[in-house]
Amino acid sequence: SAVISQKPSRDICQRGTSLTIQCQVDSQVTMMFWYRQQPGQSLTLIATANQGSEATYESGFVIDKFPISRPNLTFSTLTVSNMSPEDSSIYLCSAYDPNTEAFFGQGTRLTVV
Amino acid sequence: DAKTTQPNSMESNEEEPVHLPCNHSTISGTDYIHWYRQLPSQGPEYVIHGLTSNVNNRMASLAIAEDRKSSTLILHRATLRDAAVYYCILETSGSRLTFGEGTQLTVNP
Numbered sequence: 559s560a561v562i563s564q565k566p567s568r569d570i571c572q573r574g575t576s577l578t579i580q581c582q583v584d585s586q587v588t589m590m591f592w593y594r595q596q597p598g599q600s601l602t603l604i605a606t607a608n609q610g611s612e613a614t615y616e617s618g619f620v621i622d623k624f625p626i627s628r629p630n631l632t633f634s635t636l637t638v639s640n641m642s643p644e645d646s647s648i649y650l651c652s653a654y655d656p657n658t659e660a661f662f663g664q665g666t667r668l669t670v671v
Numbered sequence: 672d673a674k675t676t677q678p679n680s681m682e683s684n685e686e687e688p689v690h691l692p693c694n695h696s697t698i699s700g701t702d703y704i705h706w707y708r709q710l711p712s713q714g715p716e717y718v719i720h721g722l723t724s725n726v727n728n729r730m731a732s733l734a735i736a737e738d739r740k741s742s743t744l745i746l747h748r749a750t751l752r753d754a755a756v757y758y759c760i761l762e763t764s765g766s767r768l769t770f771g772e773g774t775q776l777t778v779n780p
Binding site: 589591593600602603606614650654657659660661664 | 703705707713714715716717720758762765766767768769770771772773
């Protein structure tokens with residue numbers, strides 16, 4: 559099994575600023591993903607973090623707003639740029655090797671004021 | 672992307688079996704069916720997954736219809752700790768796990 563450490567666990571940020579969330583996995587994994595979850599709702603996939611290349615974004619999410627890095631097979635970052643109150647949410651990192659089980663971080667609770 | 676449909680909520684009594692249904696009528700031949708659950712203030716937790724055959728593990732059983740257009744997660748004896756939101760997910764192209772709305776399971780003592 560894999561253990562995911564996600565930092566920070568929570569933050570309160572001013573609108574117009576940016577926040578970078580880090581995701582560290584304790585073993586190498588093929589796939590890493592970033593999700594967003596509004597309170598009481600399901601998870602929405604933001605993008606697939608590709609090792610050594612640009613992330614693959616889902617419809618409605620763009621690189622300028624959510625730049626993602628994945629320099630190696632155990633680490634990824636998600637930046638929420640030029641934040642507005644609408645970006646207040648929980649952001650989760652996931653690690654996955656196909657046809658096995660996915661692991662999720664505990665999430666980063668972001669509040670934009 | 673292929674979509675899943677689940678009841679919004681279900682209720683069970685402790686120590687009784689629970690059958691959580693999921694419809695995925697647009698599933699393609701290579702899509703795996705995954706189930707995860709999420710407890711309050713935690714990230715989702717893996718429960719089980721399968722492709723065509725029924726699957727069993729220590730947590731649950733997964734029954735997959737012969738045409739693969741539906742599946743059922745079976746918790747054999749519900750406990751209070753099983754109260755959670757259960758998500759039925761199809762693993763689609765690019766090995767992406769796209770979540771549906773999930774079923775809120777309430778377990779009564």
